Amino acid sequence: MTMPLAVEWTNLHQILRSLYADMLPLCSDMMGIAKGLAGLGALFFIAYRVWKSLAAAEPIEVFPLLRPFVLGLCIMAFPTLVLGPLNGLLSATQIMMYICRALVVLLTIPFHESAHALVSHWLGDDTAVRAGRLSLNPMRHFDPLGALCMIAAGVGWAKPVGINPTRFKNPKRGMAVSAAAGPLSNFLLAYAAMLLYKVVYYACGGAAPQLVLDFLYVLISMNISLGVFNLIPVPPFDGSRIVLLFLPQKLYFQAMRYEKYIMGVVLLLVLSLIHISEPTRH
Numbered sequence: 001m002t003m004p005l006a007v008e009w010t011n012l013h014q015i016l017r018s019l020y021a022d023m024l025p026l027c028s029d030m031m032g033i034a035k036g037l038a039g040l041g042a043l044f045f046i047a048y049r050v051w052k053s054l055a056a057a058e059p060i061e062v063f064p065l066l067r068p069f070v071l072g073l074c075i076m077a078f079p080t081l082v083l084g085p086l087n088g089l090l091s092a093t094q095i096m097m098y099i100c101r102a103l104v105v106l107l108t109i110p111f112h113e114s115a116h117a118l119v120s121h122w123l124g125d126d127t128a129v130r131a132g133r134l135s136l137n138p139m140r141h142f143d144p145l146g147a148l149c150m151i152a153a154g155v156g157w158a159k160p161v162g163i164n165p166t167r168f169k170n171p172k173r174g175m176a177v178s179a180a181a182g183p184l185s186n187f188l189l190a191y192a193a194m195l196l197y198k199v200v201y202y203a204c205g206g207a208a209p210q211l212v213l214d215f216l217y218v219l220i221s222m223n224i225s226l227g228v229f230n231l232i233p234v235p236p237f238d239g240s241r242i243v244l245l246f247l248p249q250k251l252y253f254q255a256m257r258y259e260k261y262i263m264g265v266v267l268l269l270v271l272s273l274i275h276i277s278e279p280t281r282h
Contacts, residue, residue: 038071042068045068046068096214097214097218101151102151104150104218104223105138105156108222109142109147109158110136110137111136111185111189112141112158112186112226113140113158113161113182114135114185115182116128116161116178116181117133117161118134118181119177123174124169124174125168127162127163127164131162140159142158143157146158146159150222163175175241176244179239179240179242180238182230183230183239184227186223186227187223189223193220194220196216197216
């Protein structure tokens with residue numbers, strides 16, 4: 001039986017998926033041994049750390065123990081938790097989606113953060129302007145983890161814009177208005193992209209380049225998502241500074257103490273939003 005030497009690049013992903021499906025049963029025994037060793041290794045390591053802390057009469061630190069637990073869990077459920085998502089995440093459709101999201105991030109982040117800086121400058125605080133945040137250069141606003149979440153899940157965050165509320169005539173109102181400028185810029189950008197989508201679609205008689213429509217669709221959906229996401233009324237999101245206008249200042253600063261924990265919960269929620277389905281367009 002002869003195998004064809006010429007392989008069409010358009011079918012490369014299907015060839016890799018077929019190879020994966022054929023090889024997985026052949027490696028099942030080896031994977032079973034690896035999963036057993038991983039489970040036992042994680043279990044013994046956690047038990048060692050726990051008993052070591054108990055013997056030294058020290059408090060047990062939970063977070064360092066989560067790393068071997070998660071690593072062992074990923075190895076034990078390798079086909080389900082690792083290979084399954086990777087097959088979807090690395091498909092040609094999803095790679096194109098991530099490229100579109102990355103381009104949208106480069107456009108949206110400076111637009112959002114510059115809106116904060118510009119409005120705060122109009123209200124009398126030039127802290128952000130002096131820090132160089134009134135700029136369309138994405139690198140001035142770039143936060144690696146936040147940008148990665150935007151590309152992977154469609155929502156995320158950027159480097160916070162520094163604002164000095166004491167420079168405002170009315171600090172609470174100034175904080176609320178400058179904070180609202182960010183989500184408002186996202187909604188305006190989404191509206192402009194929606195108009196452009198319609199113009200391109202009808203100008204081409206329904207035969208517009210699909211790549212252009214895909215980019216505009218992602219630009220619309222991500223800006224709406226980011227606008228709503230930033231209106232969450234808890235620190236450190238923009239919505240918390242808007243709510244400050246109607247809440248006692250003491251209550252706001254009490255909530256600020258839990259900012260790190262809130263960000264941890266939000267990060268878990270963002271990770272849960274990561275999906276591998278192709279968006280639908282109408």
